[in-house]
Amino acid sequence: MGESADPPFETTYKNLFSNSPDSTLQKDSRQELVEESELPLVDLNQLNLGDLQRQACQKLIARASQEWGFFQVINHGISRDILETMRAEQVKLLKKPFLDKTNYKDLNFSAGSYRWGTPSATCLEQLSWSEAFHVSLSDVLGSGGLNSLSSTMGQFATMVSELAQMLADILAEEMGNKTCFFKETCLPTTCYLLLNRYPPCPLYPQMSGITPHTDSDFLTILHQDNIGGLQLVKDGRWIAVKPNPQALIINIGDLFQAWSNNVYKSVEHRVVANPRKERFSTAFFFCPSYDTVIRWRGVEPGFYTSFSFGEYREQVQQDVDIFGYKIGLSRFLA
């Protein structure tokens, strides 16, 4: 028993479970049938085939980022080998007994990199039935590959950050803004990697694996397994993302929405816990240094005041501590 990998959700949050009338979670919109849909699919090989194909591909990326805030890419240049090695290392880490994870010190991860559940939750709707290592890539890349986990994370993150850089440049160019901004502000060492595990949740069929949120970065690159459970809001309704084992999922974060003055959308998404199967996903957050100022530079009035990434992170954390949830970009409306 003590050797279980799963965090003690039910004992730790027993007050939430006993205070919650059975009906609370049932009323949630997830009770409505959530339709499964495929994300817009972008074949990045098109970028190498000549001007016309390249332009069409760039337009597809920009349109999906405006209309969905999400798309998936194939022929993305991240080898199957590195994706599989990263996944194997992540599974090995997250399958360790719970207590080993809370005391994990093999790497020079900062304190608090292992997180599970939702410490601030005051009701079941705010509880995320998942655990993760949240790793600053400056810790990983600075350590010079202490062991196979950290060297794999370093390789994975270096490749994925190149992809993120390329996509960010394309999105900027499609707004008529060819820029070095992302090259100068988003370095591999300012980005983050999140290694997620979603244990099965057999007793509460409506439980969130991750509660609805937007990402606090420029863009996120997600590698998920084939279990499914990721959902996003499209035209005011939740839709479920159909897993595609060849593809990586890209989503726009809050910083890109502000930087583009609402052209690209940071869309709410969540993960629904699976009653029987555990799920793994790896998320790469493309972030600038904390002192980077996010500001709309166009001629039209901006929707948001300018703010630094550091200020944004602090505001998000403060709101989570006080209200139990993130308020996000609307905190910085002009």
Ligand SMILES: O=C(O)CCC(=O)C(=O)O
């Ligand atoms: O696991 C997933 O599919 C999504 C994870 C996510 O949204 C996040 O880590 O921000």
Ligand SMILES: [Fe+2]
């Ligand atoms: Fe997310």
